[in-house]
Amino acid sequence: MFEAIDWEWLRSSMDAPEVTLEVYAGIPEDLGRRIEVVDGRIIRCESPGPAHQIIQHNLVSALRDAVKQMDAGDQTFHKVVGDIDMLITEVPRLHYRRPDVVVYRCIEFDRGRWHRKPYATDCLLVIEIVSPGTVITDTRDKLAEYAQARVPHYWIVQMAGNDGQAVSIERFRLTVSGKYISDGVALRGTTLHAIDIIDPFTSRVTWEQLDDGI
Template sequence: MLVSEVPFHYKRPDTIVYRCIETPRNRWKTKPTVADTILVVEVVSPTTVTADTIDKRSEYARYGIQHYWIVRMANDDGPAVSIEMLTLNSEGRYVSNGFRNRTDDYAAATDTLTPFPVLLTWEQLDEGID
């Protein structure tokens, strides 16, 4: 997602959900900007713990991205073991909008209406793992 053209700054979250861009915009065409972004998801690995949980958290808050989810994996490449769903509050800080841990008694990994309805089981998330 484009943060700024001058100076050029572009971020590549692990997953991004953004508003539909119907009309191409100059050289960026239909690529998303920060203003288009609804949700970013970062998948934490042992080498990105600080970047994903602290650095990007403050960056995304500064950019005004309303929803930020942090996914933790077992052994760096195993199944997802937790999902932390954060929402930007009026003070510009992320607050918890839900936390799911695979070992808890939740059948669903996500079951939320915010920022849009998402119902995923842990097994559905596992299907994406090779």
């Protein structure tokens, strides 16, 4: 019953001229996990496969420890989460994405309808794991959107066979001109570690750690 109501809500919303922040506030929670809003229009997101979800979980777990160490040294406070709505802009039209992994500064106060979820300007790092239906979105559209939103670091994870082991991680860094440049590519079978960095924090993660559970 609830599934039918959710999809009826989605159909009616997709026919609407524009999705505003007020409309966003009324989105059912379970449905909200399956959509993004781009320039005021609902975009339906495909359900990720098992390997995608495992890699996502392992990235969150591994990076959380690294970010904690960074925060302890810098006297800052960040969160590392997966699947959280990230507001890019509210005007002229609502535009938000739901990245696979986000590292963002802690929000200390409620932001009304956006509650304590991050704006893009709060984010230090955003990671997308490429699925069959998100290749162009993750490698072209979001690359441009996140740069324009001034997200300092963006990583793209590619999987074998579209839902297998992680085979590459390309890291992008925002320049002072507001464009991304490649900050390095880790390739399975070529580089020993999937992640081996000192910026924006120190982290070393093996391919086997990302595979755990696949």
